[in-house]
Amino acid sequence: MAASVETVILDAEAADALSSVHHPKHLVALSFVEGLAQRRQRRPSIKVLVPVAVRVEAGWDRSSPAAAIVNRVSGARDVSLTGAAADRAAELRMALDVSVVDATVAEAAESAAQPVVIVTSDVRDMTALAAHVKGDVRVVAI
Amino acid sequence: MSNEATLDAVVAALDVGGTDETVVTSVRVPAALRDAAKALQALGAGPSFNEVLVQGARDRVEALAHRAGLDRHYGAYPELRPSLGSVALALARLDASELADRADLIDQAAAELAATRPTAGADDVLTYAAALLAHEPV
Numbered sequence: 001m002a003a004s005v006e007t008v009i010l011d012a013e014a015a016d017a018l019s020s021v022h023h024p025k026h027l028v029a030l031s032f033v034e035g036l037a038q039r040r041q042r043r044p045s046i047k048v049l050v051p052v053a054v055r056v057e058a059g060w061d062r063s064s065p066a067a068a069i070v071n072r073v074s075g076a077r078d079v080s081l082t083g084a085a086a087d088r089a090a091e092l093r094m095a096l097d098v099s100v101v102d103a104t105v106a107e108a109a110e111s112a113a114q115p116v117v118i119v120t121s122d123v124r125d126m127t128a129l130a131a132h133v134k135g136d137v138r139v140v141a142i
Numbered sequence: 143m144s145n146e147a148t149l150d151a152v153v154a155a156l157d158v159g160g161t162d163e164t165v166v167t168s169v170r171v172p173a174a175l176r177d178a179a180k181a182l183q184a185l186g187a188g189p190s191f192n193e194v195l196v197q198g199a200r201d202r203v204e205a206l207a208h209r210a211g212l213d214r215h216y217g218a219y220p221e222l223r224p225s226l227g228s229v230a231l232a233l234a235r236l237d238a239s240e241l242a243d244r245a246d247l248i249d250q251a252a253a254e255l256a257a258t259r260p261t262a263g264a265d266d267v268l269t270y271a272a273a274l275l276a277h278e279p280v
Binding site: 005026035037075138 | 146149150153154156157198201202204205207208209210211212214215219222223224228229230231232233235236237238239263264265
């Protein structure tokens with residue numbers, strides 16, 4: 001059996017789904033974050049992360065009133081793109097011919113406390129990235 | 143300030159992360175706990191006591207804010223509260239558990255637990271479902 005998840009990283013579709021009660025996957029996305037919120041009451045070190053590039057892609061402006069729901073329910077903290085992280089993301093992008101955002105997600109996963117799960121709709125590219133990066137990184141479809 | 147506005151202010155404060163200004167505050171902690179943390183730091187086995195306190199407080203406050211944010215959402219949209227079974231299934235998928243492919247067992251566990259333990263959580267359901275799986279006829 002795989003080890004229990006320590007970090008969950010939201011991709012753009014997951015962020016979109018959490019942003020609107022009218023999104024067709026809102027309830028599915030809520031199930032993930034509800035489960036994590038329950039676990040965090042006993043293990044507060046579990047993290048939900050969102051790379052800042054994902055927020056840009058999803059149009060998630062934390063200061064906007066429109067982001068109130070996703071801000072509250074996601075429990076997600078930002079992963080900033082530092083110079084060193086950008087270097088690694090660029091390396092991953094060139095190696096696997098993936099999008100800029102996907103590369104930053106993979107870089108964030110590699111750097112986070114593991115096991116890491118990326119919640120995404122782009123299972124194919126993310127699975128390739130997860131296999132390529134260091135550590136225990138898995139992919140779950142939303 | 144309304145409860146909603148307070149919650150949004152909490153989330154915004156957490157988003158500032160480690161880049162905000164610091165304050166000196168008075169916290170009463172057990173002396174033995176402080177001594178243990180300092181001894182670990184001296185051994186090279188841990189960070190400073192200040193880092194231990196800040197990280198522990200951050201983790202706990204984030205977890206509390208997450209819970210409060212979801213509860214506020216369910217208060218506004220009660221129909222959107224996910225079922226116990228669906229939450230347990232989501233955790234099984236995140237954990238890459240063999241139960242991720244056994245929604246039937248998770249649903250059975252959720253139903254039986256809900257009838258006997260109304261406060262059961264999703265991890266309780268997974269434990270129960272794992273027992274059901276272990277006792278399935280081969």
